[in-house]
Amino acid sequence: xxxxxxxxxxxxxxxxxxxxxxxxxxxxxxxxxxxxxxxxxxxxxxxxxxxxxxxxxxxxxxxxxxxxxxxxxxxxxxxxxxxxxxxxxxxxxxxxxxxxxxxxxxxxxxxxxxxxxxxxxxxxxxxxxxxxxxxxxxxxxxxxxxxxxxxxxxxxxxxxxxxxxxxxxxxxxxxxxxxxxxxxxxxxxxxxxxxxxxxxxxxxxxxxxxxxxxxxxxxxxxxxxxxxxxxxxxxxxxxxxxxxxxxxxxxxxxxxxxxxxxxxxxxxxxxxxxxxxxxxxxxxxxxxxxxxxxxxxxxxxxxxxxxxxxxxxxxxxxxxxxxxxxxxxxxxxxxxxxxxxxxxxxxxxxxxxxxxxxxxxxxxxxxxxxxxxxxxxxxxxxxxxxxxxxxxxxxxxxxxxxxxxxxxxxxxxxxxxxxxxxxxxxxxxxxxxxxxxxxxxxxxxxxxxxxxxxxxxxxxxxxxxxxxxxxxxxxxxxxxxxxxxxxxxxxxxxxxxxxxxxxxxxxxxxxxxxxxxxxxxxxx
Numbered sequence: 001x002x003x004x005x006x007x008x009x010x011x012x013x014x015x016x017x018x019x020x021x022x023x024x025x026x027x028x029x030x031x032x033x034x035x036x037x038x039x040x041x042x043x044x045x046x047x048x049x050x051x052x053x054x055x056x057x058x059x060x061x062x063x064x065x066x067x068x069x070x071x072x073x074x075x076x077x078x079x080x081x082x083x084x085x086x087x088x089x090x091x092x093x094x095x096x097x098x099x100x101x102x103x104x105x106x107x108x109x110x111x112x113x114x115x116x117x118x119x120x121x122x123x124x125x126x127x128x129x130x131x132x133x134x135x136x137x138x139x140x141x142x143x144x145x146x147x148x149x150x151x152x153x154x155x156x157x158x159x160x161x162x163x164x165x166x167x168x169x170x171x172x173x174x175x176x177x178x179x180x181x182x183x184x185x186x187x188x189x190x191x192x193x194x195x196x197x198x199x200x201x202x203x204x205x206x207x208x209x210x211x212x213x214x215x216x217x218x219x220x221x222x223x224x225x226x227x228x229x230x231x232x233x234x235x236x237x238x239x240x241x242x243x244x245x246x247x248x249x250x251x252x253x254x255x256x257x258x259x260x261x262x263x264x265x266x267x268x269x270x271x272x273x274x275x276x277x278x279x280x281x282x283x284x285x286x287x288x289x290x291x292x293x294x295x296x297x298x299x300x301x302x303x304x305x306x307x308x309x310x311x312x313x314x315x316x317x318x319x320x321x322x323x324x325x326x327x328x329x330x331x332x333x334x335x336x337x338x339x340x341x342x343x344x345x346x347x348x349x350x351x352x353x354x355x356x357x358x359x360x361x362x363x364x365x366x367x368x369x370x371x372x373x374x375x376x377x378x379x380x381x382x383x384x385x386x387x388x389x390x391x392x393x394x395x396x397x398x399x400x401x402x403x404x405x406x407x408x409x410x411x412x413x414x415x416x417x418x419x420x421x422x423x424x425x426x427x428x429x430x431x432x433x434x435x436x437x438x439x440x441x442x443x444x445x446x447x448x449x450x451x452x453x454x455x456x457x458x459x460x461x462x463x464x465x466x467x468x469x470x471x472x473x474x475x476x477x478x479x480x481x482x483x484x485x486x487x488x489x490x491x492x493x494x495x496x497x498x499x500x501x502x503x504x505x506x507x508x509x510x511x512x513x514x515x516x517x518x519x520x521x522x523x524x
Contacts, residue, residue, distance in 0.1 A: 208351050208413070317401060328457050
């Protein structure tokens with residue numbers, strides 16, 4: 001039996017099961033809808049008091065969709081290459097800019113500078129978020145691209161402490177703050193942009209390419225640092241080799257800026273808002289943040305919990321794990337970088353498949369299963385990483401990387417779906433950046449300090465377990481958004497055929513809903 005036949009039988013079986021649950025008399029097309037999609041479409045049809053027409057559905061042509069997703073992912077790759085190389089070079093940077101401190105204090109000081117970028121990320125979100133909702137996503141994303149490149153390039157040319165004294169770490173801090181400020185508008189804007197371009201049925205898969213670009217950027221940064229560590233002596237690396245990845249940021253920034261300037265605005269922003277959201281847009285133009293905090297605080301809390309879950313795991317693996325191996329486990333920097341590179345490449349392999357899976361099974365199940373697995377497997381993973389030999393540490397990193405992929409894959413589709421179009425960019429700027437600043441970017445600093453204070457090298461695992469527990473609690477309040485139109489936007493489809501199918505389904509659903517309501521009236 002062919003795989004296509006098996007898949008068709010599975011879909012038919014799923015429709016049959018949904019129809020059985022829906023009850024007799026439910027139209028075939030309606031019974032095939034996931035529950036959350038059926039509920040949202042019913043709400044919209046009741047509001048409009050009619051079925052959808054062709055002009056009620058937004059069709060995104062495949063060439064435009066591919067260009068938008070591809071350019072966003074490539075731009076994100078370049079930006080996070082810039083941002084990520086710092087974590088791979090934290091120990092070396094500590095020696096260059098904080099030479100008088102002990103090795104542990106050097107690491108903590110370097111991570112404190114790393115964390116400083118996250119302190120200003122919310123400020124970037126507060127500035128760029130409302131701009132993205134006012135002047136457009138594309139313009140803001142081009143601005144954040146060039147700011148990140150300039151901040152990263154500056155790190156590569158700052159003289160060390162031995163040359164200019166205390167001015168060196170001060171300038172390093174300022175460059176990191178430029179990076180953090182630009183990143184405050186990056187992820188929220190990029191996820192908003194891609195989510196608003198993606199057809200509803202494939203939003204998880206297409207949005208996962210954004211984080212695919214993120215981890216490719218991380219992997220490229222890790223690969224470059226690893227190659228430099230293998231090719232150069234420790235003295236050469238300390239003298240000038242560490243600067244090379246930062247200096248590459250200049251030309252990368254020019255390429256990324258070009259790609260982002262070629263993008264068109266997202267369909268949701270171009271159409272602005274449907275009638276239901278126009279009043280909200282007018283109100284939020286003068287007091288957007290007040291409106292978000294007053295009317296969307298439950299979504300902000302859910303956003304914060306999911307971002308905590310994702311980013312604590314992310315920065316534990318990408319930011320802290322290389323230094324954990326060199327400073328706590330006393331392994332060579334090249335072996336530590338290679339191990340993390342293996343994990344990043346594994347995330348790259350998994351992430352789009354998991355994004356597609358989230359479209360089929362839902363975002364909530366994927367988050368929930370992975371959060372439970374993090375609680376259960378965090379300690380075993382770190383015990384494997386600590387073990388001698390080659391394969392146990394690789395297996396431990398692959399376990400953490402798999403869980404990281406499970407959190408990363410649905411995030412770019414899930415988080416923007418929490419908020420309506422009118423305030424989506426600004427709300428993401430608040431929810432995402434404050435959570436990352438408080439919990440994600442501080443993960444390497446806090447974990448390194450906990451290991452130093454307690455002497456327990458399993459503290460990173462306990463920290464991950466706590467993040468898993470918070471994430472699992474958050475999932476309980478997460479509304480399922482797989483295949484559901486974004487709030488304040490028209491239903492999005494990827495072809496004319498899919499548009500006609502949705503219109504036909506809406507006609508059946510509207511007729512069925514009207515008939516059921518009339519039946520309820522007759523029954524009294």
